[in-house]
Amino acid sequence: MNEYMLGLAIIGLALLAAATLPRFMKQWPVSLPMLLVGVGITLPWIWPSLPRVDPVDNGTLTEHLAELAVIISLTSAGLKLDRRLGWRRWRSTWGLLAITMPLCIGAMALGGYFALGLPLAAAIMLGAVVAPTDPVLASEVQVGPPGEKREHEVRFALTSEAGLNDGLAFPFVNLALTVAASGLAIGGLTHWVAVDVIWKIFAGTAAGAAIGYVIAIITFRWCKPTAIGGGLLALALTLASYGLTELIHGYGFIAVFVAAMMFRRYESHHEYHRYVHDYAEQIEQQFMVILLLLFGMAITHGLFEALSWPGVVLAGRFLLVIRPLAGLLGLIRSEARYEERAAISILGIRGIGTFYYLAHGLNQSHIEHYHADVIWAVAGFIVLLSIMLHGTTTSMLMRRIR
16 A cells, blocks of 8 residues: 555645656757656655566557547647648658668668577567657657648657657568568568558557547537537547447557548637647647556666667667668758758657557567567667757757757
């Protein structure tokens, strides 16, 4: 009982910090995620009686907590975007998705296979789980709330990339599962292309668009929007689009983001969009606080025990070399200025999405426990480096391009 009450007190104080500290930290070279992880690291030292946090042994809980955090953040990201969908208007996004993300996956998979000695399936999984940028931890570099028109190209590209690549990483995670189950057999790869690539992406996109449109009609045509609680609507939009799409075996992450965008397009000038977004963002922040505290505790409890020097070098190379170069290649056709393209390439923040994909992939596969520990160690170290690196440089970079 004492540990339970202590846990409630810690979460309450952390939520208070998340609500109040950002307004005082704008000029600090420290971000809120950095503080939360730091607090999580120190907690087991102060209170050794706290339960042990091990994401490998508690894979199901890790998966579902991260899953909820990501889908609500995808709703928040989709509601933010004022720019209409289009090939030229979204050119930066398409390049980041079609070129940058596959290059990052391939480079990390090769590094995992040759530098870390991982089996092919485990190496592919490592590449897939660290490739997507994070919509949860990237709020500082995203566009403003609906209607604010703060869609600088850097902010727009990072927001739209985080919204879509969280769903488009799924085919590569499923490729790792396919290779783990049947190797490189033609039948398994054909099934992967037909189902995991073509059908699930199509189903996620179509279902998300339909569900978002229907919920928008119910909200704006059949009801009085201001009479509907913004928090209830945000959760309804998120959970309905995610759950219904997963039931038809589509990618729910894609559906949630597309549904939020479709809802945003309906009565786009209505102030109610701002209310729904604000509630979604608050729920997102609550999950972020809990998960980053647990991440810090997991570090103290031995998350990095399987981390070797080749893993450290690979993690640093990914954030400092692979992602920036792949980002510049993906943006080669973008109309953004060079310094803007450089900022987009550098600010590819990793976070909660990596935790979800890794927990989900390992829960569904038969990868050996040792290799699972290695993947968690390297991926977790990449997230920690990202939180530290981007937490100290983001404000400076955004001021320079502004």
